[in-house]
Amino acid sequence: MLIRKAAxxxxxxxxKLVEKTGADSRAHTLLAKKAxxxxxxxxxxxxRAANILKQEAIRVxxxxxxxxxxxxxxxxxxxVALFATLRQCEILKNKLSAQPLSALKEVxxxxxxxxxxxxxxxxxxxxxxxxxxxxxxxxxxNLDPKSFSQDGLTNIDKAVExxxxxxxxxxxxxxxxxxxxxxxxxxxxxxxxxxRLLPALKKIRKAxxxxxxxxxxxxxxxxxxxxxxxxxxxxxxxLQKGGxxxxxxxxxxxxxxxxxxxQGNPKTMQKAPKYKDVVSEVYEFLLERKNxxxxxxxxxENIAVDPGIGFGxxxxxxxxxxKNLKTFSALGAVLGAVSRKRFVKETAGAETTSFxxxxxxxxxxxxxxxxxHDVKETVNALKLIKAAGEI
Numbered sequence: 248m249l250i251r252k253a254a255x256x257x258x259x260x261x262x263k264l265v266e267k268t269g270a271d272s273r274a275h276t277l278l279a280k281k282a283x284x285x286x287x288x289x290x291x292x293x294x295r296a297a298n299i300l301k302q303e304a305i306r307v308x309x310x311x312x313x314x315x316x317x318x319x320x321x322x323x324x325x326x327v328a329l330f331a332t333l334r335q336c337e338i339l340k341n342k343l344s345a346q347p348l349s350a351l352k353e354v355x356x357x358x359x360x361x362x363x364x365x366x367x368x369x370x371x372x373x374x375x376x377x378x379x380x381x382x383x384x385x386x387x388x389n390l391d392p393k394s395f396s397q398d399g400l401t402n403i404d405k406a407v408e409x410x411x412x413x414x415x416x417x418x419x420x421x422x423x424x425x426x427x428x429x430x431x432x433x434x435x436x437x438x439x440x441x442x443r444l445l446p447a448l449k450k451i452r453k454a455x456x457x458x459x460x461x462x463x464x465x466x467x468x469x470x471x472x473x474x475x476x477x478x479x480x481x482x483x484x485x486l487q488k489g490g491x492x493x494x495x496x497x498x499x500x501x502x503x504x505x506x507x508x509x510q511g512n513p514k515t516m517q518k519a520p521k522y523k524d525v526v527s528e529v530y531e532f533l534l535e536r537k538n539x540x541x542x543x544x545x546x547x548e549n550i551a552v553d554p555g556i557g558f559g560x561x562x563x564x565x566x567x568x569x570k571n572l573k574t575f576s577a578l579g580a581v582l583g584a585v586s587r588k589r590f591v592k593e594t595a596g597a598e599t600t601s602f603x604x605x606x607x608x609x610x611x612x613x614x615x616x617x618x619x620h621d622v623k624e625t626v627n628a629l630k631l632i633k634a635a636g637e638i
Contacts, residue, residue: 255430257280258333259636280334287329287336289354291528294320296350297327309335322382330635333359348597357577368615370580371548372458372478372503377419379580381633382610384626385420385460385618386413387586388451391427391441392433403447410451417626420479421455422514422618423448425464428483428558430517432591437467444468445475452476460505464488470496478598483513483558494543504628505551505582506536510559516566520559553582553618562590569605573613583614586621 255261261282265275294317301311309331317325331339336359343355369376377383377384380629388410392401410421425444426435440463452459452475460479461472466489469480470532473496485506486494487631497504508529522528533552540550552575554568565588575581585591585605595601606617619625 248372257636258283275405277334278480280337281332283333285331285333285336286602287331287358289327289525292327292354293348293350294325295353296348297325297613299346299348299351300343300354302331302635304329304331304335304407307335307338310633311341316347326422342599344597352355361536368576369581370503370551370607370616371501371546373501375458375478376548377458377594377616379615380420381636382583382614382629383419383568383616384421384622384629385616386410386416386418386448386622387618387620388413388423389427390423390425390447403450406447409451409456411548413622414418414455414457417621418619418622419457420460420616421451421457422460422462422481423451423625424478424481426463428513430485430513431598433514435514440465441470445471448472448475448477450624458503460503463533464493466490466493467494469493472503473500474489479505481505481507481553483507483555484541485507485533488537491543494540494545497540497549498544501546501549503549504540504545506533506540506552506555507558507584508532508555509545513558516559519565520561522560525560525564525567525592526574529568530574533575533578547579551580551582552578553584555623556583557590558587562593566588569612572609576613576615577609579613581613582616583612584618586617586619586625599624607631 253264258279261279264276264282265278265394279592287608297313297317301313304311305527309329311330312328314325316323340358342356343351346352347598368379370379388406388522392405413421422516425440453479459471459477459478460481463469464482464484466629480497480502482489485508510516537550537552541547554575556565556568572581574582575582591605595604602621606619606625610617610629617625
């Protein structure tokens with residue numbers, strides 16, 4: 248007889264453990280759901296609801312950490328850390344939905360989001376999809392000579408060559424930007440951005456089959472780019488600058504949209520950024536922006552979210568977000584944009600190995616799309632993620 252611990256990192260790991268026992272196949276999924284713990288954080292919930300939630304959790308074999316004020320039946324609001332398996336979450340969902348308190352019904356509506364987050368995901372654009380069962384690489388084409396990564400291309404033919412090379416190297420999306428968003432940068436007017444962007448976009452569109460993402464937050468630029476065959480809008484202001492017009496345009500064209508968080512703006516964002524809880528605050532912002540996008544008819548499958556690593560965050564904030572990337576999967580496909588960021592250089596140096604390593608870390612922690620400058624190296628490294636998922 249041999250007794251050892253088992254490593255369970257995801258639902259598939261749990262399922263394989265069950266299958267190897269020879270258990271009845273009809274019970275495989277149910278048993279696997281009992282093996283995977285899903286911690287759920289609930290913030291600012293009424294103490295009465297928190298008390299009921301804890302009691303219901305205990306009844307199904309789970310548990311919850313609550314404020315001592317909850318046990319003392321004091322009025323107010325608290326945070327809850329719920330520790331339950333996927334199966335327990337499913338049972339709790341039904342129990343909480345029958346409770347009269349609206350807060351518990353709200354918890355019930357989202358408590359099983361951890362299950363969906365582990366299923367195969369897609370990112371949709373113009374009735375086509377990017378399969379995100381395994382992390383996909385987005386290759387970066389910078390047309391601004393003042394790009395923070397110092398790879399800005401002013402020669403259109405070289406930009407086309409780079410796009411073609413990226414596609415051959417395995418990039419699933421090509422991301423084109425004509426305005427730098429480096430710390431301290433000033434905004435570019437739409438007319439100049441379009442003039443810089445469109446000639447390259449037209450040629451790249453003819454040269455590659457991969458979907459093309461346009462890094463812009465301006466309605467005028469997005470409209471011109473989508474008319475020339477672009478597929479996705481990568482918006483660092485998450486539809487705040489483009490507003491209703493850009494949201495309506497995205498819905499009408501069925502384009503994909505990437506919503507990013509940023510504290511402040513590129514010119515001021517790195518001047519002492521502060522958060523009480525960076526993960527919660529970024530999540531709350533992206534949830535609000537996603538709901539805004541949905542209100543204009545943009546489909547859920549067409550929305551991806553980007554926590555905005557490096558945009559109004561310290562190195563500590565950035566690493567905290569990377570560790571918690573799976574948290575954002577409840578909102579949609581998660582973009583990990585960590586390539587060549589300053590905090591990476593300051594932590595591990597400016598070698599390619601540092602940038603590839605942080606791309607791999609982001610993917611391991613839950614990013615579905617990796618925005619990268621070093622496409623070939625990142626694609627090869629991500630094959631390890633794919634291989635580990637197939638063991």
